Amino acid sequence: MHALAAQxxxxxxxxxxxxxxxxxLGGYGMGQALRLASNLILTRxxxxxxxxxxxxVAVIMQGLAMFSDVGVSPAIMQSKRGDDQDxxxxxxxxxxxxxxxxxxxxxxxxxxxxxxYGEPLxxxxxxxxxxxxxxxxxxxxxxxxxxxxxxxxxxTGLDLMSQGCGIVIAVVFAxxxxxxxxxxxxxxAASVILLVLYSVFLPGQRNRFRWERAxxxxxxxxxxxxxxxxxxxxxxxxxxxxLLGKYLPLDxxxxxxxxxxxxxxxxxxxxxxxxxxxxxxxxxxxxxxxxENFRKLQxxxxxxxxxxxxLTGAVSAAGVVLISLLYDPxxxxxxxxxxxxxxMQIPQIIVLTYEQAALAAGDSRRFFVLSAARAxxxxxxxxxxxELGGLFGALIGQxxxxxxxxxxxxxxxxxxxxxxxxxxxxxASIGIAVVAFALWLxxxxxxxxxAL
Numbered sequence: 001m002h003a004l005a006a007q008x009x010x011x012x013x014x015x016x017x018x019x020x021x022x023x024x025l026g027g028y029g030m031g032q033a034l035r036l037a038s039n040l041i042l043t044r045x046x047x048x049x050x051x052x053x054x055x056x057v058a059v060i061m062q063g064l065a066m067f068s069d070v071g072v073s074p075a076i077m078q079s080k081r082g083d084d085q086d087x088x089x090x091x092x093x094x095x096x097x098x099x100x101x102x103x104x105x106x107x108x109x110x111x112x113x114x115x116x117y118g119e120p121l122x123x124x125x126x127x128x129x130x131x132x133x134x135x136x137x138x139x140x141x142x143x144x145x146x147x148x149x150x151x152x153x154x155x156t157g158l159d160l161m162s163q164g165c166g167i168v169i170a171v172v173f174a175x176x177x178x179x180x181x182x183x184x185x186x187x188x189a190a191s192v193i194l195l196v197l198y199s200v201f202l203p204g205q206r207n208r209f210r211w212e213r214a215x216x217x218x219x220x221x222x223x224x225x226x227x228x229x230x231x232x233x234x235x236x237x238x239x240x241x242x243l244l245g246k247y248l249p250l251d252x253x254x255x256x257x258x259x260x261x262x263x264x265x266x267x268x269x270x271x272x273x274x275x276x277x278x279x280x281x282x283x284x285x286x287x288x289x290x291x292e293n294f295r296k297l298q299x300x301x302x303x304x305x306x307x308x309x310x311l312t313g314a315v316s317a318a319g320v321v322l323i324s325l326l327y328d329p330x331x332x333x334x335x336x337x338x339x340x341x342x343x344m345q346i347p348q349i350i351v352l353t354y355e356q357a358a359l360a361a362g363d364s365r366r367f368f369v370l371s372a373a374r375a376x377x378x379x380x381x382x383x384x385x386x387e388l389g390g391l392f393g394a395l396i397g398q399x400x401x402x403x404x405x406x407x408x409x410x411x412x413x414x415x416x417x418x419x420x421x422x423x424x425x426x427x428a429s430i431g432i433a434v435v436a437f438a439l440w441l442x443x444x445x446x447x448x449x450x451a452l
Contacts, residue, residue: 042171050180064106089209090211099138142202233375263315267308281300305350309427357416373408377401
């Protein structure tokens with residue numbers, strides 16, 4: 001314990017990496033535990049259709065945010081001017097303008113989206129839920145500065161506090177209203193609370209409206225490829241919900257979304273880790289500069305991938321049991337969904353630690369090419385799977401899309417000197433064994449899902 005404590009102290013890269021990893025993993029784990037607890041309570045207070053409705057709203061809100069992402073946060077994390085207040089204020093100004101435009105667009109598309117999905121209530125919910133996008137635009141860049149320097153302890157605590165308050169509000173209003181509006185109100189309230197907490201408790205100068213031409217040019221020059229990448233990233237990450245929201249009845253879509261929430265925990269956690277921890281590490285120790293840098297990053301990647309595959313394998317193997325223990329029989333189908341989604345995410349997990357290498361090097365163009373390839377492959381395999389095997393086929397298609405995208409990942413990783421074939425071969429072998437065991441263990445539930 002003394003040796004571990006000694007390694008965690010100090011300002012070295014290894015010490016900051018370990019502290020940040022602990023805070024990120026702990027914070028994300030606690031956040032998911034809070035979400036699970038609220039899920040268990042809310043599924044007893046509300047009906048499955050409410051979760052289907054909010055899943056659609058969440059996908060649309062995330063789509064708006066991603067379709068307009070100009071890469072402010074990664075730009076601050078990788079730029080040489082990332083600590084310059086003029087640069088930060090210009091970035092914040094862009095962010096505020098973006099938030100206002102997002103809310104206006106959410107109001108504009110409310111009626112067409114409601115008509116497309118055949119849910120009139122969406123015409124009222126979308127403008128109200130979009131207020132959270134407007135509020136988030138005012139979040140201070142001190143949040144990005146903390147990420148840039150791997151100082152995540154206070155940031156993690158504030159995020160959890162906001163999330164906890166939002167859950168309490170959701171439960172109280174769900175009990176009182178017995179309506180999907182409880183989830184809408186809690187989402188907006190959580191955004192307000194987070195903004196207040198960031199503004200009061202994060203150290204650093206307050207942001208002011210400013211437009212410095214040089215800073216704006218750098219942000220826009222870097223962000224134009226991020227903008228295109230996030231459009232592709234949305235289709236890659238949320239294409240299943242867009243298509244299945246139209247393909248499945250609303251109650252079944254709500255059940256699918258609950259299964260997705262449990263199954264995607266390791267992958268989403270890994271995404272948070274790579275964004276918050278690995279971009280600064282890649283920036284400070286570029287793997288192409290020396291063998292020593294490559295070896296350090298190799299150890300970090302081996303550790304992160306091992307943790308994520310272990311978690312994914314456990315979730316996939318125990319998916320049916322988890323759903324039967326946590327939820328009532330109305331959600332039984334979610335068990336097989338958990339098993340299959342988690343198993344099919346193994347290919348994405350194996351290459352996850354490469355994804356941020358190009359951004360850390362400032363090469364947002366290659367990151368866009370990878371994102372575009374993934375989006376095209378994911379949608380193609382997803383649609384093909386739906387046509388051939390319904391929901392079961394769509395989930396299998398997502399796994400095959402992850403395998404098909406591997407050459408593009410290698411192309412990007414080799415350019416920045418990050419590709420590690422030893423890492424990929426070891427974990428591909430382990431991943432195959434993990435997937436085979438999970439599918440064999442839950443063959444009965446998967447057969448029922450395939451028969452739908």
